[in-house]
Structures are given as structure tokens and as C-alpha cells.
Amino acid sequence: MNEPQMPSCQNVSDALSDYLEGYLSDRSRISLEQHLEMCPLCLVYLDHFRQIYHVTGKPEPEQLPEDFTDVMGKVIRAWREEQDSGNQPDAD
Amino acid sequence: MNAAHPDDLALAQQIGAGDEAAAATFFTNHGGELFGFARKMLSDVNAAEDVLQEAMLGVLRSIKKYDGRVSLRAWSFAILRHKVVDQIRKQSRDLLVSTADPELENYDNSGSWNANQSIEPWDKQAELLDIVRYCLEQLPHNQREALHLRAIEGMPALEVAEVLEMSYSNLRQTLHRGRQSVRRCTDQHMGADS
Ligand SMILES: [Zn+2]
Numbered sequence: 001m002n003e004p005q006m007p008s009c010q011n012v013s014d015a016l017s018d019y020l021e022g023y024l025s026d027r028s029r030i031s032l033e034q035h036l037e038m039c040p041l042c043l044v045y046l047d048h049f050r051q052i053y054h055v056t057g058k059p060e061p062e063q064l065p066e067d068f069t070d071v072m073g074k075v076i077r078a079w080r081e082e083q084d085s086g087n088q089p090d091a092d
Numbered sequence: 093m094n095a096a097h098p099d100d101l102a103l104a105q106q107i108g109a110g111d112e113a114a115a116a117t118f119f120t121n122h123g124g125e126l127f128g129f130a131r132k133m134l135s136d137v138n139a140a141e142d143v144l145q146e147a148m149l150g151v152l153r154s155i156k157k158y159d160g161r162v163s164l165r166a167w168s169f170a171i172l173r174h175k176v177v178d179q180i181r182k183q184s185r186d187l188l189v190s191t192a193d194p195e196l197e198n199y200d201n202s203g204s205w206n207a208n209q210s211i212e213p214w215d216k217q218a219e220l221l222d223i224v225r226y227c228l229e230q231l232p233h234n235q236r237e238a239l240h241l242r243a244i245e246g247m248p249a250l251e252v253a254e255v256l257e258m259s260y261s262n263l264r265q266t267l268h269r270g271r272q273s274v275r276r277c278t279d280q281h282m283g284a285d286s
């Protein structure tokens with residue numbers, strides 16, 4: 001029998017993104033969950049981590065700058081003028 | 093021709109041929125998310141507006157080099173990201189990069205939590221969002237830009253990796269360290285009396 005080694009708290013912490021995203025193999029997931037059952041600190045850590053994962057991953061509403069249409073018009077005109085004059089500065 | 097994004101390539105060729113309306117439509121569709129990223133990275137609205145303007149001009153100037161390998165959206169984000177970095181350097185701010193495990197000192201030699209380590213459930217849920225926003229600003233640059241890009245609606249991780257010019261596995265690691273760092277910072281502020 002090939003008994004999987006119980007992961008340490010550090011291994012658990014390192015694997016939590018993979019765990020939440022379903023990237024762990026069944027075997028790794030099961031041993032991680034066995035660790036969580038026996039380790040109250042890691043269980044709370046998982047709860048923290050899950051909240052951070054969701055809050056930082058949530059898209060925020062986007063807004064254009066107020067004068068976006070004017071600015072964009074200026075940018076496009078400036079670009080056309082560069083092209084017409086044939087001296088296009090190198091981008092980056 | 094074997095572009096992964098043939099529609100974007102066609103659009104770029106249209107813009108490159110001088111179609112101003114096509115350019116305007118593209119920028120109007122993506123200007124908000126580009127601006128949002130710049131604002132989060134620079135935390136100064138005026139600087140973010142300048143950078144957005146420079147990035148739009150940069151996109152137009154190099155539009156003929158676009159080859160459709162990545163989406164035009166990700167390609168534009170990559171140009172913006174370089175402008176953001178230039179701006180941060182202009183302000184003489186450091187671009188701190190970290191790959192370290194933020195919890196390292198909290199483990200003992202066997203990788204278990206230190207005996208004196210306490211991890212308590214968070215009880216100030218109402219303040220969570222503000223604390224997380226603050227903690228995101230404290231992150232090393234590489235983790236901050238990765239987390240902000242990853243949170244953009246409909247931006248797949250593979251595209252984020254392209255924008256950041258890093259491998260997919262490196263991105264996953266960077267995101268994970270970023271989340272760990274935010275958790276740790278949030279925990280410290282949740283515990284603080286206020
Ligand atoms: Zn543990």
C-alpha cells in the first residue's frame with residue numbers, strides 16, 4: 001500500500017488556491033481534507049482564505065473618465081496626423 | 093495565417109487602415125476596464141487618465157504589429173501595463189517584487205503552525221471590503237497587478253499571464269502568494285482594536 005503522507009499546515013496553506021479552484025488530484029484533495037478535519041487552525045485559515053479569494057476576485061464596476069470622448073478624439077486625431085506626416089514615432 | 097483571434101486581427105487591420113470609428117468603438121468598449129486597472133495601480137485619478145491616454149496612443153501607433161496571437165484586449169492591457177510601470181518609476185516609487193511565503197515565520201520546522209499562532213474567525217464582516225482594499229494597496233507590485241488583472245470580468249488566467257509576460261504556473265503562484273499576503277494583512281487589521 002502506498003499510504004499518502006499527511007500534508008503539513010504549510011502544505012495545506014500552499015495548496016488552497018488549487019483546492020478552491022478544483023486543481024488538486026483526488027488523492028491530494030482527500031489528504032488535505034483529512035488534515036482540515038483534525039486541524040482547527042487550518043480550518044479557520046481556509047475560511048479566511050476563501051473570503052479573500054472571493055473578495056479579491058470580484059469584478060468592480062467600471063467607469064470611463066468623465067471627458068473620455070474628448071480625450072479619445074484627441075488621441076485618434078494625433079495618431080492620424082502622425083501618420084499623414086509620415087513620421088510615426090516608434091511605439092515603445 | 094493562423095491567428096488565435098481572427099476577429100481581433102480583422103479589427104486591428106481595419107483600425108490600421110485608418111478606420112477611426114472602429115478605433116473609437118474598441119476604446120469605448122474597453123476604456124473603462126483599462127482605466128480601472130490604471131486607477132487601482134496608481135491610486136491617482138489624474139495620473140491614471142494620463143496613462144490611459146498614452147496607452148491608447150500606444151495601441152494605435154503599434155496596431156500594425158498586432159498579429160492576433162493574443163486578444164486585442166489583452167494586447168492593449170500589456171501596453172497599458174508598461175505605461176503604468178513607467179509612471180510608477182517617474183514618481184520614483186519602487187516596484188517591489190516578492191515571491192516569498194508571507195506565512196513562513198509562522199510555521200515551525202515541521203511545517204505546522206507555531207504553538208503560539210492563533211487564527212480566529214473574523215468578526216468584523218462589515219469592514220472586510222475596506223480592509224481588503226487597503227491590504228491590496230500594500231502588496232508587492234507583482235502580486236497587486238496580478239490580482240487586479242485576474243479580477244477583471246471575463247479575463248481568462250491565460251490572458252493575464254500573457255499581459256504580465258509570465259508563465260501560467262508562475263501566475264498561479266503569484267496570485268496565491270498575493271491572496272496569502274492579503275489574508276495575513278487583513279487578519280492583522282481585523283484583530284486591531286478600532
Ligand atoms: Zn494545519
